[in-house]
Amino acid sequence: GRWERISGVLGLESVPSEATTLFNITETQQLALMELTADLDNLEVRSRTERFYPAGVAAHLIGYVGLADEGDVIRGRPKGSEAGRAGLEAALDDTLWGAAGELLLEVDARGHAVGARELRSPVPGEDLLLTIDSDLQRACEQALAGLRGACVALDPRNGAVLALASAPTFDPNLFTRQPVAPQVVGYLTDPAQPLLNRAVQSFDSGSVFKPVTALAALDTGTITTRSQFMAPTAFRIGNRLFHNWATENMGPFNLEQAIAWSANTWFYQVSIPLGGRPIIEWAQQLGLGERTGLGLEEERRGRLPDPDEVATWRAGDVANLAIGQGPMLATPIQIANMLATIVNDGTMYRPHLVRQVGDSPVPTEVVRTLRAQPEFFQALRNGMRRAVTEGTARRLKRFSEQVATVAGKTGTAQTVGGDSHAWFMSFAPFERPEIVVVAFVQNGGQGSEVALPVARQVLSQYFLGDPNAWQNLRR
Incomplete structure (x- = not known):
């Protein structure tokens, strides 16, 4: 059936029996999924922002990020977002992040979004200019x-x-x-x-x-x-x-x-x-x-x-x-x-x-x-x-x-x-x-x-x- 074909596209051994998140699917996989799931409500493909450090230096002082944990969510960080874990990424996490916005979605009986209203606008984080040569x-x-x-x-x-x-x-x-x-x-x-x-x-x-x-x-x-x-x-x-x-x-x-x-x-x-x-x-x-x-x-x-x-x-x-x-x-x-x-x-x-x-x-x-x-x-x-x-x-x-x-x-x-x-x-x-x-x-x-x-x-x-x-x- 279709779910077996979807599982095959994603490289899964069997059809998932519960909610499953897969990261980093290829463009080829994404195109195949869009064709197979056009009329499905229980499968969604989203893009995500991933931090990238291009310079290849200063790892310890810049630090790194990881997925927001329960403590980050409690202090207002959206689930699934990134939070600083070491270095300046951790020390200046709030400055770099800014503040999340809040959106109220209106859905119909089938769970489809039919409208949205912004309750709070997001505040972008600040850029940091370092002293490092x-x-x-x-x-x-x-x-x-x-x-x-x-x-x-x-x-x-x-x-x-x-x-x-x-x-x-x-x-x-x-x-x-x-x-x-x-x-x-x-x-x-x-x-x-x-x-x-x-x-x-x-x-x-x-x-x-x-x-x-x-x-x-x-x-x-x-x-x-x-x-x-x-x-x-x-x-x-x-x-x-x-x-x-x-x-x-x-x-x-x-x-x-x-x-x-x-x-x-x-x-x-x-x-x-x-x-x-x-x-x-x-x-x-x-x-x-x-x-x-x-x-x-x-x-x-x-x-x-x-x-x-x-x-x-x-x-x-x-x-x-x-x-x-x-x-x-x-x-x-x-x-x-x-x-x-x-x-x-x-x-x-x-x-x-x-x-x-x-x-x-x-x-x-x-x-x-x-x-x-x-x-x-x-x-x-x-x-x-x-x-x-x-x-x-x-x-x-x-x-x-x-x-x-x-x-x-x-x-x-x-x-x-x-x-x-x-x-x-x-x-x-x-x-x-x-x-x-x-x-x-x-x-x-x-x-x-x-x-x-x-x-x-x-x-x-x-x-x-x-x-x-x-x-x-x-x-």
């Missing part, structure tokens, strides 16, 4: 290919996020299809967690935290910019030896040199008279331990110990804290915003992803202004500049000499039961900074060997228009 975003993602990590690029002059990448990544288009693509199950079970936005997750920070300790020591008068200490291979605190990364004694170093060479034992010595409380208080001032307010629901706050608790710590625990180890975590976006604040002599802008909502520009927001002497921030920046010219970030020296003067700080964070995390934070040009780049590689090893090359590709894209152009620089 798509070429820079793509460069970040390409630089992270095959790794687990994140890359953030900020404009320190206003907090605009130029790129925010996480790896591994995923295809958000798979979530919009109905039925949901089988690859989605793979995303959910993959041990590499491709759906996790590592740019806003908390990790051990390691040596990129050292400028916090330096600023606390300067502000309290524990040291001056001219104070010098040796940086031996090991430093004894109590009955324990705390080691430097270098296998030879170094120094004497002033603050700039200690940052340039990331000398652990130099910072251990500073931490003893300094104590833990000022370090935590300055970490808080620099935005650690709190969400940046970036606008993503997935953003974590990191972790900082309570200042009162730290005040009771033993000297060895404070020494670990001074180099970014111990019970503290930070997110890549926090580290980027911290560095931008140092670049700005203590003015902290709110990082933001949205430049404009509809026709309305999003205003730049100053979160706070830190009260510290400008020369303190300058000393930190000088130390990071020297890291590139003579210290642990010398891999960027050629780029810095021939393209744009770069300053940066490497970081290698020890983890429990795994390889170290690799960090690199940088800004350029040194004289008038216009970009901050932070690269993070989870369990990647040495920051100078793994994270720095990621940032170098991003800087190459920004200043040369090609992530690999740095390779053509003269040796």
